[in-house]
Amino acid sequence: MILEPIQRPVAGISNFFRDIGTVYIANAVVAILFSCTGPVAIIVSVGIAGGLSQVEIASWIFSGCVVGGGLTLVFSIAYKQPLSFAWTIPGSVLLGASLDHLSFSEVIGAFWVTGILVGAIGLSGGVRKALTYTPMPIVLAMVAGIFLQFGLDLVLAFEQELLLAAVMVIAYFIVLLIPQLATFCPPVVASLIGGIVIVMSTGSFEGEQVVRWFDWPVLHMPEFSQQALFELVIPLAVTVLVAQNAQGFAVLINSGHKPPANAMTTACGIGSLVNAVFGSVSACVTGPANAVLVSGGEPARQYTAGVLFGIMSIAFGVMAFTATWLILKLPPEFIAVLSGLALLPVLQRSFVAAFSGRFQMGSLVSLVVTISDITIWNIGAPFWGLVAGLIVAFTIERSDYREHLKEAQT
Numbered sequence: 001m002i003l004e005p006i007q008r009p010v011a012g013i014s015n016f017f018r019d020i021g022t023v024y025i026a027n028a029v030v031a032i033l034f035s036c037t038g039p040v041a042i043i044v045s046v047g048i049a050g051g052l053s054q055v056e057i058a059s060w061i062f063s064g065c066v067v068g069g070g071l072t073l074v075f076s077i078a079y080k081q082p083l084s085f086a087w088t089i090p091g092s093v094l095l096g097a098s099l100d101h102l103s104f105s106e107v108i109g110a111f112w113v114t115g116i117l118v119g120a121i122g123l124s125g126g127v128r129k130a131l132t133y134t135p136m137p138i139v140l141a142m143v144a145g146i147f148l149q150f151g152l153d154l155v156l157a158f159e160q161e162l163l164l165a166a167v168m169v170i171a172y173f174i175v176l177l178i179p180q181l182a183t184f185c186p187p188v189v190a191s192l193i194g195g196i197v198i199v200m201s202t203g204s205f206e207g208e209q210v211v212r213w214f215d216w217p218v219l220h221m222p223e224f225s226q227q228a229l230f231e232l233v234i235p236l237a238v239t240v241l242v243a244q245n246a247q248g249f250a251v252l253i254n255s256g257h258k259p260p261a262n263a264m265t266t267a268c269g270i271g272s273l274v275n276a277v278f279g280s281v282s283a284c285v286t287g288p289a290n291a292v293l294v295s296g297g298e299p300a301r302q303y304t305a306g307v308l309f310g311i312m313s314i315a316f317g318v319m320a321f322t323a324t325w326l327i328l329k330l331p332p333e334f335i336a337v338l339s340g341l342a343l344l345p346v347l348q349r350s351f352v353a354a355f356s357g358r359f360q361m362g363s364l365v366s367l368v369v370t371i372s373d374i375t376i377w378n379i380g381a382p383f384w385g386l387v388a389g390l391i392v393a394f395t396i397e398r399s400d401y402r403e404h405l406k407e408a409q410t
Contacts, residue, residue, distance in 0.1 A: 002123060002124070002125035002262055003122075003123070003260070003262050003263045003266060004079075004128075004260035004261075004262060004263050006078045006079065007078065007079050007080050010077060010078055010080075011076075011077050011080050011303060011307075016304055016307060019300070019301040019303070019304050020301075020304045020308075021297065021301065021304075022185070022186060022189065023186040023296045023297040024296075024297055024301060024302060024304045024305040024308065025305070025308060026186045026188050026189040026192070026296075027186075027188070027292050027293050027294075027295060027296055027297070027302075027305045027342070028293065028305045028306075028308035028309045028312065029192065029308075029312075030188050030192070030292050030338055030339070030342045031084065031288075031289040031292040031293050031305070031309050031342075032289075032309055032312040032313060032316065033335060033338060033339075034288055034289060034292065034335065034338075034339045034342075035065075035086055035286065035288075035289050035309075035313065036065070036313075036316050039086070039087070039089050039092070040061060042089060042092050042093060043057060043060055043061055043064070043092055044057055046092055046093070046095055046096045046099070047060065049096055049099070049100075050095065050096070050099030050100070050104070051099065052099075052104065052279075055218055056104070056218055056279055058217075058320045058321050059217040059218040059278050059279050059280070059320075060278070060279050060280045060281070061280075061317065061320040062217045062278060062280075062317045062318070062320045063217060063274065063275045063277070063278035063279070063280035063317070064086060064087035064275060064280045064281065064283075064317070065086075065313045065314065065316045065317025065320065066313070066314050066317035066318065067085075067271045067274050067275055067280070067283055068084070068085040068086040068087060068271070068283060068286075068313055069085075069309070069310045069311065069312070069313030069314035069315075069316075069317060070310065070314060071085040071267050071271055071283065071310075072084045072085050072306055072307075072309055072310035072313060073306075073307060073310030073311065073314070074310075075260075075263075075264065075267065075306075076303045076306030076307045076309075076310060077303070077307060079259075079260055079303075080300075080303045081252065081257045081258070081259060081302070081303050081306065082252075082257075082290060082293035082294055082302045082303050082305050082306030082309070083252070083259060083260075083264060083285070083290070083306055084248075084285070084286045084289045084290050084293060084306055084309050084310070085264075085267070085268070085271060085283055085284065085285055085286065086283070086284065086286045086289060086313070087275065087280060087281050087282065087283055087284065088236070088239045088240050088243070088244050088281055088282050088283075088284040089244075090239040090243045090244070090380045090382075091235075091236050091239040091240065091281045091282055091284075092281050093380075094232070094235055094236065094239065094380075095107060095232075095281065098228070098231060098232060102225070102227065102228050102231070103223065104220070104279065105220065105221060105222060105223035106223050106224075106225045106227070106228035107228060107232065108220045108221070108222040108223070108276055108279060109222035109223050109224040109225065109228055109229070110228045110229055110231075110232035110233050110236065111222070111236075111272060111275065111276035111280075111281065111282060112222050112224075112273060112276045113224070113229055113233050114232070114233050114236040114237050114240070114272055114282050115269050115270070115271075115272030115273040115275075115276060115282060115283075116269065116273070117233065117237050117269070118237055118240050118241065118265060118268050118269035118272060118282065119265075119266050119268070119269020119270055119272075119273070120269065121237075121241065121265060121269075122262050122263070122264070122265030122266030122267070122268065122269055123262075123266050125262050127241075127245075127261040127262050127265045128261045128262050131246075131249060131253075131261055133405070134386075134390065135358070135359045135362065135390075135393055135400075135401065135404050136250060136253065136254070136353065137353060137354045137355070137357060137358060137359040137360075137362070137363045138354070138359055138362045138363050138366045138386065138389035138390060138393060139246055139247070139249075139250040139366075139386065140250050140254060140350045140353045140354045140363070141350075141354040141355075141362075141363035141364070141366040141367040141370070141385075141389060142246070142247065142250075142366045142367070142370045142382050142385045142386050142389065143247045143250050143251060143287065143350050144347060144350040144351050144354055144367055144370075145366070145367045145368075145369075145370025145371045145381075145382070145385055146247060146287060146370060146382055147287075147288070147291065147343050147346060147347045147350065148347065148371060150288070150336075150339050150340045150343045150347070151340050151343070151344065151347055153336040153339070153340055154169075154336060154337050154339075154340025154341065154344075155340075156336070157333035157336045157337050157340075160333050161331055161333035161334075163198060163202070164195060164198045164199065164202075164331065164333055164334060164337070165333060165337050167194045167195065167197070167198050168191040168192075168194050168195045168198075168334075168337045168338065168341070169191070169337065169341065170194070171187075171190040171191045171193070171194035172187045172188065172190060172191040172341050173187070174190065175187040175190045186296060187341070188295075188296075188338070188341060188342050191337070191338060191341050192338060195334050195337065195338060199330065199331065199334060217278045218278065218279060219277060219278065220276070220277065220278065220279045222276065234379075235377070235379050236281075236282050237282075238379050238383050239282075239284070239379075239380065239383075240268055240272075240282050240283075240284045241265070242382060242383045242386055243380055243382040243383055244284035244285060244286065244287060245261075245264070245265060245268065245284055245285040246382075246386065247287035247382070248284075248285035248286055248287045248290045249261055249264075249285065250350075251287060251290050251291045251294060251346060251350075252290055252294065254349055254350065254353055255294035255299060255302075255346075255349070256299045257294070257299060257302075259285075264285055265285075267283075268282070268283045268284055268285065271283030288339070288343065289309065291342075291343055291346040292339075292342045292343065292346075293305040293306055293309060294346070295342055295343070295345050295346055296345070354366075354367070358397070358400035358403065358404065359389075359393050359397055359400050359401075359404075361392055361396055361397060362389040362390065362392040362393035362396070362397055362400075363389060365385075365388045365389050365392045366385045366386060366388060366389025366392075367385070368385075369381060369384050369385035369388045369389070370382050370384075370385030370386075372385075
């Protein structure tokens with residue numbers, strides 16, 4: 001079958017309440033805090049710069065969260081894995097340079113074509129084949145290059161909010177030093193609690209009264225122009241398939257899961273078409289959120305974190321106006337520290353997997369290019385990091401690649 005079959009039996013309510021635990025709840029909370037802060041801030045800034053109204057921006061957030069949350073909920077239950085979806089962050093950034101000379105209707109048209117292209121690639125069955133023949137160490141080196149920034153942001157938070165960052169980090173490592181505490185309070189939860197105490201006690205959470213609690217999303221009609229299609233479709237598809245989906249699959253595989261790559265890619269295409277109706281950028285498999293969801297606990301129970309993430313994502317989307325206001329009032333250093341701490345174990349595993357075996361030169365090149373943040377033809381560094389690493393593997397590390405192919409074909 002081109003699309004991977006659903007796992008039987010499908011997780012039911014009784015299974016969910018049996019498998020849920022504090023660590024999975026904590027991971028879901030951290031993942032949603034990450035997904036609904038920095039990415040939302042990017043959407044808001046891109047929308048304002050592009051001349052979109054508050055209602056149009058809220059509609060973008062509504063669809064991205066509701067569609068991504070719905071797909072997460074369905075796939076996490078169907079496959080009993082933490083399979084989270086959202087919207088492409090680099091794709092959102094990409095739009096910033098296009099909205100100054102393209103109408104939003106033309107951009108919507110590009111969203112439609114991108115969704116059709118991504119869905120067709122998923123239905124072709126080529127995604128799983130590509131993963132099979134792509135050396136995982138090189139992909140994980142790209143992932144490490146992306147996630148390294150979260151670790152750096154954790155350190156840099158000490159410059160702006162020393163007390164907040166110090167309390168959150170100390171709380172995290174106290175739990176690590178006292179394993180008995182981790183049985184009822186995971187390290188990230190301790191960090192979250194410590195951060196909230198500091199934010200509330202220092203008055204860092206401030207803001208004016210909420211003006212509007214809810215508004216209906218806006219429907220958009222597409223306009224298909226040659227310039228918009230040429231400028232956006234291929235870069236958007238690349239950000240979905242490589243910059244986002246590839247890192248999400250790599251994180252899941254490295255944590256012992258078997259993500260249904262073809263089915264998830266097809267779902268990204270369908271989700272992108274729904275997003276386009278409401279003026280939202282293409283749907284994708286998330287990298288950082290999936291990394292947080294698999295950062296602790298037993299792999300067989302981590303699907304519960306995915307289910308909770310999906311429910312919270314939908315709730316955030318429905319209350320996009322108020323929720324966006326609320327989240328953006330948190331100090332950015334709070335989210336930087338929390339995300340950095342949550343991703344430290346994943347970053348460690350990515351480095352170990354990338355440099356402990358074959359393809360060490362290809363992995364190094366992939367890492368360096370990804371960290372460079374280079375952009376060529378509107379396509380970002382993760383794609384070029386993966387391309388550069390594969391070129392090195394094909395040319396310099398041919399013996400490693402031959403061994404990899406033998407293993408892939410057995």
